[in-house]
Amino acid sequence: MNATGNPAVTSVVTWANEGGIAVVTVNSPPVNALSAAVRGGLKQAFEAAAADPAVEAVVLICEGQTFMAGADISEFGKPPVSPSFREVQDVMEATGKPVVMAIHGTALGGGLEIALVGNYRIAVPSAKLGLPEVKLGLLPGAGGTQRLPRVVGVEKALALITSGDQVPAKEALKIGLLDALAEEGHLKRDALAFARAVLAEKRPLKRVGDLGDKLAEVRGKPEVFAEFRKANARKFRGFEAPEAIIRCIEAAVDLPLEEGLVFERARFEELKVGSQSAAQRHYFFAERQAAKVPDVPADTPLRDIQTVGVLGAGTMGTGIAMSFLNGGFRVRLLETSEAALEHGTGIIRKTYEGNVARGRMSDKDFDGRLAQLTPTLDYADLADCDLIVEAVFEQMDIKKQVFAKLDAVAKPGAILATNTSYLDVNEIAAATKRPQDVIGLHFFSPAHIMRLLEVVRGSETAKDVIATSMKLARRIGKVPVLVGVCHGFVGNRIHLQRQTQAERIVLEGATPWQVDAVLEGFGLPMGPFRMRDMAGNDVGWNRETSSSATVREILNEMGRHGQKSGAGYYDYDAGRKPTPSEISLKVIRDFAAARGIAQREIPDEEIFERCLYVMVNEGAKILEEGIASRASDIDVVWVTGYGWPVYRGGPMFWGELVGLDRISARLSELAALHGDSFQPAALLQRLAAEGKGFAQA
Ligand code: 3H9
Numbered sequence: 001m002n003a004t005g006n007p008a009v010t011s012v013v014t015w016a017n018e019g020g021i022a023v024v025t026v027n028s029p030p031v032n033a034l035s036a037a038v039r040g041g042l043k044q045a046f047e048a049a050a051a052d053p054a055v056e057a058v059v060l061i062c063e064g065q066t067f068m069a070g071a072d073i074s075e076f077g078k079p080p081v082s083p084s085f086r087e088v089q090d091v092m093e094a095t096g097k098p099v100v101m102a103i104h105g106t107a108l109g110g111g112l113e114i115a116l117v118g119n120y121r122i123a124v125p126s127a128k129l130g131l132p133e134v135k136l137g138l139l140p141g142a143g144g145t146q147r148l149p150r151v152v153g154v155e156k157a158l159a160l161i162t163s164g165d166q167v168p169a170k171e172a173l174k175i176g177l178l179d180a181l182a183e184e185g186h187l188k189r190d191a192l193a194f195a196r197a198v199l200a201e202k203r204p205l206k207r208v209g210d211l212g213d214k215l216a217e218v219r220g221k222p223e224v225f226a227e228f229r230k231a232n233a234r235k236f237r238g239f240e241a242p243e244a245i246i247r248c249i250e251a252a253v254d255l256p257l258e259e260g261l262v263f264e265r266a267r268f269e270e271l272k273v274g275s276q277s278a279a280q281r282h283y284f285f286a287e288r289q290a291a292k293v294p295d296v297p298a299d300t301p302l303r304d305i306q307t308v309g310v311l312g313a314g315t316m317g318t319g320i321a322m323s324f325l326n327g328g329f330r331v332r333l334l335e336t337s338e339a340a341l342e343h344g345t346g347i348i349r350k351t352y353e354g355n356v357a358r359g360r361m362s363d364k365d366f367d368g369r370l371a372q373l374t375p376t377l378d379y380a381d382l383a384d385c386d387l388i389v390e391a392v393f394e395q396m397d398i399k400k401q402v403f404a405k406l407d408a409v410a411k412p413g414a415i416l417a418t419n420t421s422y423l424d425v426n427e428i429a430a431a432t433k434r435p436q437d438v439i440g441l442h443f444f445s446p447a448h449i450m451r452l453l454e455v456v457r458g459s460e461t462a463k464d465v466i467a468t469s470m471k472l473a474r475r476i477g478k479v480p481v482l483v484g485v486c487h488g489f490v491g492n493r494i495h496l497q498r499q500t501q502a503e504r505i506v507l508e509g510a511t512p513w514q515v516d517a518v519l520e521g522f523g524l525p526m527g528p529f530r531m532r533d534m535a536g537n538d539v540g541w542n543r544e545t546s547s548s549a550t551v552r553e554i555l556n557e558m559g560r561h562g563q564k565s566g567a568g569y570y571d572y573d574a575g576r577k578p579t580p581s582e583i584s585l586k587v588i589r590d591f592a593a594a595r596g597i598a599q600r601e602i603p604d605e606e607i608f609e610r611c612l613y614v615m616v617n618e619g620a621k622i623l624e625e626g627i628a629s630r631a632s633d634i635d636v637v638w639v640t641g642y643g644w645p646v647y648r649g650g651p652m653f654w655g656e657l658v659g660l661d662r663i664s665a666r667l668s669e670l671a672a673l674h675g676d677s678f679q680p681a682a683l684l685q686r687l688a689a690e691g692k693g694f695a696q697a
Helices: 036-051 085-093 110-115 132-136 144-152 154-163 169-174 187-200 223-231 241-254 257-273 275-290 315-326 338-357 363-371 396-409 425-429 463-475 491-507 512-522 528-535 551-557 582-594 604-624 631-642 651-658 660-674 682-690
Strands: 013-018 021-026 057-062 099-103 106-108 120-123 128-130 166-168 307-311 330-334 373-376 387-390 415-418 438-443 452-457 479-484 570-572 578-580
Touching: 013 036, 021 036, 021 187, 036 057, 036 085, 057 187, 085 110, 099 110, 099 187, 106 110, 110 128, 110 144, 120 187, 128 169, 132 154, 132 241, 132 275, 144 154, 144 241, 144 257, 154 223, 154 241, 166 169, 223 241, 241 257, 257 275, 275 479, 275 631, 275 651, 307 315, 315 330, 315 338, 315 438, 330 338, 338 363, 338 373, 363 373, 387 396, 396 415, 396 425, 415 463, 425 438, 438 463, 452 463, 452 631, 463 479, 479 631, 491 512, 491 528, 491 551, 491 582, 491 604, 491 631, 512 528, 512 582, 512 604, 528 570, 551 582, 604 631, 604 651, 604 660, 604 682, 631 651, 651 660, 660 682
Parallel strands: 021 057, 057 099, 099 120, 106 128, 307 330, 307 387, 330 373, 387 415, 415 438, 452 479
Antiparallel strands: 013 021, 128 166, 438 452, 570 578
């Protein structure tokens, strides 16, 4: 017996005969992942239920927050432990009695694949179902690619499995993935009633594997797959799993179930041992780990945040305001002039109108969010705010003035946050008499869309301010990473190193398009020069002080401000399509010649190493200075905020894959050739010498 009073098959699976129906219950927090223990327990429970003549049907249900959320990801990479998914599913299918899967929370991955071998599926309306393996660089390896298309059809299955999207229960009922909806909060009662009805009506034991109609619809129509590949080519670029998924669904159409399952399993194993899945699994845990702060206990009391003030209604300020409005907060938006305020509220209104037009926001939400927004010109209106985020001009003296004013009006205990991207948060905090309440909340542009939030801890920031900020970030859909104070924090500091290299390399003879092509080939969405043109070559450039001291200044002086002006490093046509520019190349060559910088052909490999190895090196410096708590936090910053391809895990994960010894040795060579900026960090050298990874630093 266990705590629930049912006979325990194992510590995580129990079963009980409830009036002729075996109720098998999984209880393996936090998400009932299908670990070896859960698989073993399920196999035993179903064998027992099958053998027991007093059992007429089986209901499988889970305790806790969710139905089974998939295979236990932490088991991947370790030796397999029986029983396998397949053995468990075979036992379930051989029960010979109706099996009803009772779903709440999320039935994901292997969890849904288990549910698909039941004869019937019932769920509460709040439940969601999906096969998210693609997000881990995998494909569903327990029949998902073979069974889902048999239920929902090939086109829907292609879309669902390659996106990993979750289907809400009501939609799942419509597309045949569920047989019934239970009343919220009454899943067990309704699942038992459903099982009894199946028995009373002597309904047949439906098997998903026997369904064939939906597959027949596309048999002999290879264009269905060809069109899907074409339509998604951009989205799938660089990723291995989507193509493997498509091939498995093709196999589902062309092969009998058993052969399809074998084909799928082989593709799953290939992906599982590959570097992409290792990287994406690393990222999955890294993102969750980042939310935890080593010296701030999980039970730290939080400050209550209801009303948020945002200072500055420019691009950043309005994006930040929308993030909080979308998260359900009241927002006071402050500007210094009526015109600026009107402009800012206009941006918010226009963005929301666009969302409504695209069907992404209801009219009710539109009205509701705007009703929560109070524009103001008066600092006194921020007096009752629980959090105030400053997003004014990036200049220390202005920030200090603003914080001194905030100090005068904000209520005691309010959190005062700066959105600075580079400046010293301690110096800003010192402009107040409450540095313990000051923190950096570094949003990325566009702030209402980008998921990364660097939470910058000042030397005096109170622990409850950190805990509240980390929690709050998740409430507004952000991925928070705690960082320390330094120039550019984690993201921009590493970015600066790469940008500096890219610029030096073009002065030495490479072209901007060669550099861009190398980094885009690696998987970055945009190389450094295309990126600069897109962001605006003139961001941070000052016409008055510009003195032709850099290539960028000269380009700006020529009016080449990037995409928006039709020219930057590249030339742009009316559709903003870039072509390499002879003009900017001449500027670069003349500039190099005037400074006596020798020109040579630079191999792609050198560009690759110089641009990427310096990032790993800067990351190592950030770690040794304690600016980031873990290497994986740096990975989260780069994947979430800077487009580092998730299938390469982040710069620190990737660095380990390349080999820290190799990177350290190459940096030493580069330091001898090009100067001290390549000198490997002490931490990098030590780990390389000891054969250790960053986690063992
Ligand atoms: C698969 O199924 C392969 C099969 O096709 C075939 C095999 C043959 N394993 O996200 P949360 C942990 S692949 C191990 O913060 P939420 C997580 O690390 C799998 N651990 O909660 C965290 O731990 P900690 C396909 C897992 O409420 C804790 O649970 N399935 C797993 O925001 C809470 O997680 C997926 O990809 C797991 N599968 O969201 C689903 N899942 O507290 C992945 C979670 O120590 N999971 N943990 O930091 C999710 O999407 C979300 O966790 C979920 C809950 C929506 C379930």
